[in-house]
Amino acid sequence: MEQFIQQVVEENDFKSERLLAILREIQAEFRCISKDAVEIVASLLKIERTQIISVIEFYSFFHLKAVGQYDILISDSITDQMMGKQSLIDSLSKQLNVAIGSVREDGLVSLNNTSCTGMCDQGPAGLINGYALPRLTTQSIEQIVSLITQQTALSDWPQSLFKVTDNIHKSNLLLDNPIAQGEALKATLQRGLKQTLEEINISELRGRGGAGFNTAMKWRFCSEEKESERYVICNADEGEPGTFKDRVLLNSYAHQVFESMTVCSAIIGSKQGFLYLRGEYLYLYDQLQAVLDQRRQQGLLGKNIIQSGFDFDIEICLGAGAYICGEESALIESLEGKRGIPRNRPPYPVTQGYLNKPTVVDNVETFLAVAKIVINGGKEFSSLGTDKSKGTKILSISGDCQLPGIFEYPFGTTIKQILSDCGAEDVLGVQVGGPSGSFISNQEFDRILAFEDLATGGSFIIFNQSRNILDLVKNFTHFFAHESCGFCTPCRVGTSLLKKQFDKIADGHGSAGDLIALDELCQLVKNYSHCGLGQTAANPILSTLQRYPEIYQQQLKDISFEPGFDLDASLETARQLADRTDTNAHLTQVEE
Amino acid sequence: MSKTITIDGIEVPFQEGQTIMEAASAANVYIPHLCHNPDYEPHGSCKLCTVKVNGRSCTACTFPAVDGQEISNSSTELAEDRKKITQMLFVEGNHFCPSCEKTGNCQLQGIAYHLNMLDNHYPHFFADREMDASHPDLLIDHNRCIFCSLCVRASQETDGKNVFAISGRGINKRLIINSASGKLKDSDIDVNDCAAHICPTGAILIKRTGYTIPIGQRVYDQQQIDQVTLTKELDKHDG
Numbered sequence: 148m149e150q151f152i153q154q155v156v157e158e159n160d161f162k163s164e165r166l167l168a169i170l171r172e173i174q175a176e177f178r179c180i181s182k183d184a185v186e187i188v189a190s191l192l193k194i195e196r197t198q199i200i201s202v203i204e205f206y207s208f209f210h211l212k213a214v215g216q217y218d219i220l221i222s223d224s225i226t227d228q229m230m231g232k233q234s235l236i237d238s239l240s241k242q243l244n245v246a247i248g249s250v251r252e253d254g255l256v257s258l259n260n261t262s263c264t265g266m267c268d269q270g271p272a273g274l275i276n277g278y279a280l281p282r283l284t285t286q287s288i289e290q291i292v293s294l295i296t297q298q299t300a301l302s303d304w305p306q307s308l309f310k311v312t313d314n315i316h317k318s319n320l321l322l323d324n325p326i327a328q329g330e331a332l333k334a335t336l337q338r339g340l341k342q343t344l345e346e347i348n349i350s351e352l353r354g355r356g357g358a359g360f361n362t363a364m365k366w367r368f369c370s371e372e373k374e375s376e377r378y379v380i381c382n383a384d385e386g387e388p389g390t391f392k393d394r395v396l397l398n399s400y401a402h403q404v405f406e407s408m409t410v411c412s413a414i415i416g417s418k419q420g421f422l423y424l425r426g427e428y429l430y431l432y433d434q435l436q437a438v439l440d441q442r443r444q445q446g447l448l449g450k451n452i453i454q455s456g457f458d459f460d461i462e463i464c465l466g467a468g469a470y471i472c473g474e475e476s477a478l479i480e481s482l483e484g485k486r487g488i489p490r491n492r493p494p495y496p497v498t499q500g501y502l503n504k505p506t507v508v509d510n511v512e513t514f515l516a517v518a519k520i521v522i523n524g525g526k527e528f529s530s531l532g533t534d535k536s537k538g539t540k541i542l543s544i545s546g547d548c549q550l551p552g553i554f555e556y557p558f559g560t561t562i563k564q565i566l567s568d569c570g571a572e573d574v575l576g577v578q579v580g581g582p583s584g585s586f587i588s589n590q591e592f593d594r595i596l597a598f599e600d601l602a603t604g605g606s607f608i609i610f611n612q613s614r615n616i617l618d619l620v621k622n623f624t625h626f627f628a629h630e631s632c633g634f635c636t637p638c639r640v641g642t643s644l645l646k647k648q649f650d651k652i653a654d655g656h657g658s659a660g661d662l663i664a665l666d667e668l669c670q671l672v673k674n675y676s677h678c679g680l681g682q683t684a685a686n687p688i689l690s691t692l693q694r695y696p697e698i699y700q701q702q703l704k705d706i707s708f709e710p711g712f713d714l715d716a717s718l719e720t721a722r723q724l725a726d727r728t729d730t731n732a733h734l735t736q737v738e739e
Numbered sequence: 740m741s742k743t744i745t746i747d748g749i750e751v752p753f754q755e756g757q758t759i760m761e762a763a764s765a766a767n768v769y770i771p772h773l774c775h776n777p778d779y780e781p782h783g784s785c786k787l788c789t790v791k792v793n794g795r796s797c798t799a800c801t802f803p804a805v806d807g808q809e810i811s812n813s814s815t816e817l818a819e820d821r822k823k824i825t826q827m828l829f830v831e832g833n834h835f836c837p838s839c840e841k842t843g844n845c846q847l848q849g850i851a852y853h854l855n856m857l858d859n860h861y862p863h864f865f866a867d868r869e870m871d872a873s874h875p876d877l878l879i880d881h882n883r884c885i886f887c888s889l890c891v892r893a894s895q896e897t898d899g900k901n902v903f904a905i906s907g908r909g910i911n912k913r914l915i916i917n918s919a920s921g922k923l924k925d926s927d928i929d930v931n932d933c934a935a936h937i938c939p940t941g942a943i944l945i946k947r948t949g950y951t952i953p954i955g956q957r958v959y960d961q962q963q964i965d966q967v968t969l970t971k972e973l974d975k976h977d978g
Contacts, residue, residue: 186919197904197917204906204913469908486908491783491801633886633912635784640827643910644861671823674796675786712862 149187151176156191163192164502166202166484167467170209171426175277178254179213198485205486205632207261207468208277208426215250215257217295221273221283224263224388225578225622226545226608232271235283236260242292256295262470262626263388264427267545267608268314268552276301277429281311309430313395314552317568319539320531321515322400322555329447331406331518332413336455338521340414344370347517349525351537355512356382356473357580357604358679359536362513369497370415372505379411379420379459380501380508384478386425386470387581388626389606391543393511395553397424397431400515401438405461407514409448410521411507412459420461421501423478426468435463470630474678475508476500477632488634489678512541512605532558536597544569546578546609556596563592571609575616576694581606582623583683586616586690616698617653620687624649627684638681641672649688656713657703665699666692742806746790747813759799759810760788764972769965770812771821771850773828773939774887775800777972779896782888785828787821787850822854830861831910833868833882834940840949841941843957847885848940849964864910871916873924876946877935883942884914890943894934902928914942 155172159165169188173180180188180203189196203209221227221236236258240247243256250257266272269281275291278301287308294304315322335343348363369377381404385393396404408420424432439461442448450458464482466472472481476490479501500506516538520528529537536558542565545551549570556565566574576588579596580603587594587601594600610619628642648665651657669685669692676682692699715733722732741752744759746768753762758781763770774785783801790799791811799812811817828847836842868881886905891914894902907913918925928935930945938944954960958967 182919195901195904195917196919197901197906197915200915201904201906204911205908491781491798493803628909631909633907633909635786636824636827636831637786639886639910639912640831640861643864644827644830647862667823671820675789675820675824677783677786677798 148177148181148184152184152187153191156188161192162484163194163198164482164484166192166194166199167206167481168464170199170203171465171467174209177213178216178218179210181211181213201486202484205469206426206466209467213250213254215245215255216298217256217275217301218277219256219258219273219275219291220261220264221258222262222264222266222270223260223622223626224267224270225619226267226389227263227271228618228622229546229614230271232283235271235285235288238285238288239292242288243295255298261427261468262386262630263390265385265391265394265425266311267389267391267543269312270545274427277426278309279311279427279430280308311394311398311430313399314550315395315399316544316550316552317554317556319555319557320528321512321519321539321541322553325400326403326406326518326522328402328406328442328445329453331403331410331521332447332453334522335410335413336453343410343521344414346525347520350516350520350528351525352513352516352520352528353536353598354510355516355540355604356475356510357387357583357602359598359602362509362517365497365509366411366415366507369505369507372498374505376502376504377415377417378501378504378506379408379415379417380475380478380482380506381408381420381422381511381514382473382475382478382508383428383511384423384425384466384473385428385511386473386630387583387604387606388623389543389545389578389581389608390604391545392541392553392605394428394431396511396515396541397428397435401435402442403518404511404514405438405442406447407517407521408461409452409459410517411509411514413452413455413457415505415507417507418458418460420459421482422461422463423472423482424463424465425472426466429465432463432465439463469632470626471632471678471680474680477678478508479506486632488632489680491677510604533595533597533599535599540596540603541605542596542603542607543605544607544609547571547574547611547614548609558595558597560596561592562587562594562596562601565596565607566592566609569609571611573611575610575612575614577610578606578608578619578623578687579603581608582626582687583679585686586619586694588694616691616695617702620691621649621653623687624684627680631680631684635675635677635681637672637675638677638684641668641676641681642684644668645672645685645688652699652702655702655704658705659703662692662699662703742804744804744806744808744810746810753804757804759790759792759797759802759804759808762804763799763812764969767969767973768812769969770799771853771965772800773846773850773885774889776889776892776937777975779889779892782892785824785885785887787824789821789824790817818854822851822856823860825851825854825856826858826860828885829856829859830863832864832866832884839883839941840944841883843954843960844952845941845959846939846964847883849959849967852959853964868913871923872946873922874926874928874946875924876930877923877928878944878946879914879916879923880942880944881914883940885940885942886912886914887939889937889939890914890934893937894928894932897933900927900932900934902926902932902934 245251353359472487477487751766772788781800788799
C-alpha cells in the first residue's frame with residue numbers, strides 16, 4: 148500500500164490541492180481510505196491527518212471503511228423513482244443478498260442510494276465503481292447480478308450496459324453547427340482582446356448556472372484585479388437533480404467549451420484553467436483528457452497558443468459526490484483539496500478565488516455560448532430572447548413525456564410550447580430549475596423561460612396527473628437534508644428539521660399547528676442560511692404549499708395537537724422485552 | 740470626517756476594514772453571537788449575529804461595514820428568529836443544563852436566557868454522541884458541541900498546534916481530534932492551551948474544576964450575556 152500511495156502522491160507533485168485526486172485513486176485501489184492510508188498521505192503531503200479525514204467524511208464517494216469489490220449506487224432522483232428505481236434496487240438487494248446501505252459479509256458487493264447521477268433522460272440509472280449504468284431494467288439487473296456472481300472484471304462487462312446517449316431533440320443557436328477547432332481563438336486574436344470582450348458585452352450573455360450574472364462584467368472585474376496570477380474554472384459539477392445538459396455538452400461539444408475557456412484566459416490574463424467535473428461523470432474523464440491532448444498537439448492549448456505568445460493549460464479535476472460543490476466558492480475549496488464549504492462573501496471569487504487569486508468561474512453552457520459569440524459577434528446572440536434574458540437556454544427535460552432529453556430554446560419560450568414539443572400530456576405540473584427552483588402548476592403554462600420569470604440552470608422535470616405532489620416534495624426535501632454541508636446552523640439543523648416536519652405531515656401524523664410550524668421553519672431556513680443551498684432548500688415545500696394547500700390539509704388529523712413521535716410505537720421494544728401483547732401494554736397517544 | 744453606519748437609528752462610527760460586529764462592539768452595541776470571538780478570524784457559521792443591512796440578511800461578524808449602511812439589529816423579528824436558531828442548536832445536540840458543569844458560565848445558555856428562550860420548540864434529534872475523558876486534565880463531551888470551531892481556531896492560531904478539526908457533512912458534522920487513536924490523551928493538547936478554555940459551551944471541560952465556583956455565583960448568574968460580552972470586549976478595545 149505504501150508504495151502505491153507514494154507513487155500516486157508523486158504523480159500529483161506532492162500537492163495538497165490534489166488531495167481529492169489522490170484520495171480517489173486510493174479509494175479505487177483499496178475500496179477505502181484506511182487509517183493507515185490516511186497516515187501515509189498525511190506524512191507525504193505534510194498536512195494534518197484531520198484534514199484528510201474531514202475530506203473523506205465530507206464526500207459521499209470516499210470511505211474510511213471498505214465498500215464492496217463491486218460497489219453499486221442507484222440514483223435516487225425523483226425521475227429514477229418514477230421510472231421504478233425502487234423495485235430495481237430491492238431486486239438487486241434480494242438477488243445479491245446485500246442490504247441497501249451495506250456491504251455484503253464476503254466484501255464482494257455493496258449497495259446504496261445516491262443523489263441524482265445526471266441520467267434522468269435514461270433512467271433508472273446507477274453507478275458501479277463510479278461508472279455510469281443508464282437504463283436499468285429487470286433484464287439488465289439480472290445480467291449485472293450474474294456478472295458480479297461470476298466475478299467478471301468490470302472491463303470485461305458488455306459495453307452496452309454503460310452506453311450513454313445524447314438525446315438532443317431540439318437545437319438552436321448553440322447546438323447547431325459546432326465551431327471549427329481554433330476558430331474562436333483566431334477570431335479573438337483578429338478582433339483583439341478588448342473588442343472580443345466588448346462583443347461578449349454586446350451579447351448580454353448571463354451565466355447559465357442559474358444565478359445569471361453578466362459574463363462580460365465578471366471577466367472584466369477579474370481582469371482588472373491587481374494580481375499577476377488568475378484562474379479560469381469551468382463548473383461541470385452538474386448536481387441539480389434533473390440536469391444533464393452539461394454531460395451532453397462535454398460529450399459532444401468539449402472542444403468548443405475548452406476553446407472558450409482559452410479565450411477567457413487570454414482576456415483575463417490567466418495561465419491555468421480547471422474543469423471541475425462531477426464524480427458521477429467519471430466515464431467522460433478519459434475522452435476529455437484525449438480532447439485536451441489533441442488540442443495541445445494542435446497548438447490550441449499549452450505553450451505559445453497559435454503562435455500568439457500566450458500560454459494556457461487546462462486540468463480536469465473530479466469531484467467526489469457532493470452537490471454543494473456546484474456552489475462556486477465551495478467548488479474552489481474543493482479544488483484546493485478541502486471540504487466543499489461555501490466561503491463568506493465578500494470577497495467574491497473574481498477578486499479572491501482559487502488560492503485567493505482572481506478567478507472566473509462559469510458554467511459549461513456559458514463557455515459554450517462564448518465561442519459562438521466570439522465568432523459571430525454579440526448581436527446575433529442578443530437578437531434572441533427577451534429584454535433581460537438574451538440568447539437561448541439549453542434544457543434537460545425529464546419525467547413524464549415522450550421525448551426526454553436536450554432541448555434548446557430562445558429565452559421567452561412558453562412552458563406550454565416546451566411541453567408540446569417534448570410530448571407531455573395530462574400534465575399536473577413542472578419542476579423548473581430542479582429542487583432549488585420552483586414547482587409550477589398546470590394553471591401557469593403561459594409563463595416563460597427567462598431570468599425575469601422562470602429561471603433555470605437547465606432542469607425541467609414534468610409530472611403527469613398520476614403523480615403525487617407529496618412524493619416529489621418528500622424526495623427533494625430529503626435530498627437537501629442529505630446534501631447540506633453542515634456549515635451554518637439554519638441549514639444544517641433546519642434542513643433535517645424540515646425533513647422531519649414534512650414527513651410528520653405527509654405520513655398523516657400532523658395537526659393544524661404543524662402546517663404553521665412547517666411554514667415558519669421554511670422561512671427561517673430560507674432567510675438565514677449561508678448559501679444558495681439552504682436559501683432554496685425550502686422551495687419545494689413553499690411552492691407546493693402555496694399552490695396546493697388542500698393537499699397538505701388533507702393529511703392533517705382532526706385534533707389540535709399531535710406529538711412529534713408515535714408513543715405506542717415507541718413502546719414496542721418494551722413490549723417485546725416484557726413479552727406483553729395485552730391492551731394494558733398499549734397507550735393511546737392523545738386522551739380521548 | 741469619519742465614516743458611519745446606522746444601527747437601529749443610532750449612528751456608529753467605524754474604521755475602514757472593520758466588520759459590522761467590530762464597529763458595533765466598539766460602540767457598545769451588542770449583537771448576539773456564539774461562533775465569533777474577537778481574537779480570532781470570523782467564521783460566520785452560527786448565524787446568530789444575522790442583522791438586516793439595507794433590508795438584506797447579513798452575518799455581522801463577517802460583513803464589512805460600509806459608509807451609510809442602515810442596519811437593523813434589535814427588531815422583534817430578528818430576536819424571534821435568533822431564538823429559533825438557538826433552539827436549533829439545543830435540539831441538535833444533547834444539552835441538559837441542570838446537570839452540566841458549565842451551567843451559569845455557558846454562552847449557549849446565556850444567549851438562550853438573553854433571548855427569552857423558554858422551551859426547545861423543535862423536536863429533539865437525540866444524537867448519539869460520545870464522550871472522551873481519556874486525557875488526565877481535560878474532557879470532551881461531544882453532546883454539547885455546537886461546531887463554533889473556536890477550539891479549532893484557537894489551537895491553530897494561538898497555540899500553534901492543530902488539535903481539533905471539523906469533519907463529517909450536514910447533520911453528521913462532528914468535531915475530531917488530531918491523534919492516531921482519535922483520542923484526546925494522544926493529542927498535543929495541554930491543559931494550559933487556549934483551545935482548552937475557549938469552548939462557549941460545556942463541550943470541553945477542565946477536570947476537577949467544575950464546582951470551584953458555586954452555581955448561582957457564576958458569570959451569567961450575575962449579569963446578562965450582553966453586558967458581560969460588551970464589558971469584556973470594551974476592556975480589550977481600550978487595553
